[in-house]
Amino acid sequence: MSDWRVELRRGLDTAVHDDRVLPVTRWVARIIVPFLAAAFLVLYGFPTRTTELFAWTIRPEMTPIIMGAGYGAGVFFFYRVSTADEWHTVAPVFLGITTFTWFMAIATVLHWENFNHTHATFALWVFLYAVTPVLVPAVWALNRRTDTGELGADDVRLPRTVRVLGGGLGLVVTVSAIVLFVAPDLMIGVWPWTVSPLTARILAGWFALFGVVNGAVVLDERWSAARILVQSELLGFSLVLVGVVRVWDNFDTSNVLTWGVVGGMILYLGATLALYLGMERR
Template sequence: MISTGMRRLLAAFTCLTVLAFVALFVGATRTEQYFAWTIKPATTAAFLGAAYGAGCVMVVLALRSGRWPAVRIPYLAVLLFTVATLLATLLHLDRFHLAAPGAVARAAAWFWLAVYVVVPVAMAVLLVRRRPSPADAVGPSTEGAAPMPSWLRAGLAVQGAVFVLVGLALYVVPRSQAVLWPWPLTPLTGRAVASWLLAFGLAAVLALRVGDLRPLRVIAAAYAVLVVLVLVAVLRFPATLRWGAPATWVFFGLAVLMLVTAAAGLRRRPEPAGVGVGRAA
């Protein structure tokens, strides 16, 4: 079981992701009035809103279990995201509406700063204080395990590698967005996007390491929500994309692969280890 502190913190994060989803995905064209900093183009705001929506789904589904094996991957992914976002915020603090004339934007900026200072520290403290138990073990060799088929592991490995590599490149060298991303990003938005890519990449890597279909179902649901919302964002703002750039078509190819992986993770009924192994191989 997870501690009460972890449960409350993840529940608070869920509420915050809902607010961010509304502000960014729904209000993608009004970030200068209602968000912590102005995000241009609107496609970026909608993408970040989609990521918050997917993160919300991942945490909610994990919390429904209440067990650490189900919560561990989302928790670590959220921790990485919040730490990376805090660092990006501090690096670009001058871009935030901390002294904006609009009361809503100014309040949003200070609220953002408070959240990303408090949440990662609290998450790290709770993680360090947590006491492991034998029930934490999960994997293909544990009781009731459902090993991933090899083709699904391969697809997940590709996604995780792309997320981590592109995320690292955008975060460390923001100008690499000109080659790696389908639409223009600023250094701040590039690092904000990279923070989510790194979080989802970590989730994929950890799920691959566990090799069990049970925790994958939570990640698969988040992947499905992310892809659908991102495609809606692209349909809303198609003129922003660099349609002639290879990165755009890699982006769509990865989206298709994510949908296939998500569908497989959600539809495949977990089977105990040793049952149907030959079919899964």
């Protein structure tokens, strides 16, 4: 029997608390990376060409840029999953990704008519969001049994204030994302750039991912459990802010929410970078 099948059987039959990343988890990460990389290249690299290159037409460019930035951060994250030695260092993000895939799957069903059914990327989109809402939580449930939950000799604790603030922010963003997903018209009327019911729900899915992974810091005090999450967020928000500069004409500058959204992202990126540098020096 091949090594990965042996490891999978061990994971199913026993709870071995050695904090390892199971081979099946690594393989799932390796399989997902090319899909995310392709989405990143199309959406972030060519946001004006979604009609010919993507599963549906997205206008204006800021929405595909946000999606592309998220997928770019996802490439980094799943690469780290495929190379990580300890499960707990990547575990919290799986909860957010699970929530995100559910949002994407439901949005696809609700807005089926908006997709380009003849495009190859539509088939890839449907495949990805038919499989991952089950696959990602299954991998998390299987691999979580290996986590010792213990603070390592070289690890440090996240400050309680950071965990409380992160958890509070995560809760607020997650609840807001659910509300916007259920009632996208609330977003359409006030958002800084034009969104449709479909793109409003897609963006709500990205907000939910952000909210859940931030809320997950309440569950684990180990800095090592947050490090890769924070690195992924730094990359994702940096890409988004570069995208803001690229397509600034998409924004309604007379809308106060424009300055709140952009300013909030800048502040969050700065605070997250300060946290990362501070924790790494400990």
